Amino acid sequence: MTQIPAPPWRKTRKASAPRTVLSRDLIVATGLRLIDAEGLDALSMRRVAQALDTGPASLYAHVANKEELLELIYDEVMSEIRVPEPDPERWLEQIRELIMQAFLVFRAHADIARVGLATIPTGPNGLRVAEGQLAIMLAGGVPPKSAAMMIDRLGLYVCSDAYEGSLYVSRQRGSGKELGEFMSEFFGQIATFYRGLPVDRFPNLVARIDDLMDANGTERFEFGLDLLLRGLVSHIREAGPTTKD
Template identity: 70%
Template sequence: MTDIPVPPWRKTRVPSAPRTALSRELIVSTGLRIVDAEGLEALSMRRVAQELGTGPASLYAHVANKEELLDLIYDRVMAEIAVPEPDPERWLEQLREMIMDAFRVFGSHADIARVGLANIPTSPNALRIAEGQLAIMLAGGVPPRIAGLMLDRFGLYICADAYESALYVNRQRGSDKDLDAFLEETFGQIREFYQSLPAGRFPLLAGHVDALTGPDGDERFAFGLDLMLRGLASYVQDADADGSPTPKG
């Protein structure tokens, strides 16, 4: 039996593809994908809804607003940071590895580190990392008050440095060069500028250009971190009679 054609006055309804069920997990994953590709400025509830083929209103059943979405994305990123079991014999090394890992993780996710600025740890992974860092420091003999202060300083140092690095990536997006070529051109111009400074007025800046501009971002971050860790280690000693820790000098 041959198929009977549909009369031209009847419109056939082509079934649409089933929509993917919305969930907080899917919304956060989509938001992170946008941030990774285009940065924080590209993220909005409307943009996430467009990526998911729905309207912004449907997202609010799962996420209260953009601020909560940013917090959730930030926490998702921090889930990538490993927290080791404290080892008193190598606590400084563990702390260094953990903080370098955090710097690399934030560096691989555009400018997400900006969310961590002026943000006290309250989300699950932020608390996990804070607890881990405190555990390592206390296991190494760092006094609790000093460990608490350093926890704040480490967070600020990581986020600020990672965010600054991301600003260069944001500038590169507006150019016609890849990131390596953009950075080479940018810092090449800075080197040329310093070399052109009047030597009689700025002899040290003009004479030490390589020392000033040579180290890359990773080396600079590691240098600053090592300074902080050396200072932290100086507090590992017996407290004074009144219980107040003092550096070793």
């Protein structure tokens, strides 16, 4: 049946666009996108609300405050870290792979690593990763006390290194240059400065500048990680064979 048109004098209301249904997961995902794009300092409840086309007050029905939002975002980032089932024959390799993976995950998310400093995992994903690390090390024969302390040291190592990398990204944003161009120029200036130092006062720095500069961020992280893991292995040797019930 042909529809009868509305009389010209009758004003029809335009259909409004459907409102986004808010949820904690949506708020967390929006906050993480904001951090990835602009850095941690750009995050606020107001900015997240603007991105969701709503008011800040509507967010508080799902998230208590900015501090809780940061904790939730941090734990969401931790969800990207895969934890293998412990294999006693490969425990050292498993720990190394897990920590390298964590480093790359945090480096991919701007300066979210800053949230991990002075923070003890309480979210489900943070606890999952900590539990996995502990299980792998214990399966490999690491003494429980050493394994427990190593979780803390490895977490601090990952977060501090990833956070330092984010500071370079922050400087690069302000420079208006691509990251590769910015880093090449920055470290080129450092190398030039070191080569110009007085040789009589700083003979080793001047002579070894190429060695000092010859490694990227990932290579340096791996170097430090391997030193930490060698130290961890020494605790197994010092503890001697364990007696299993």
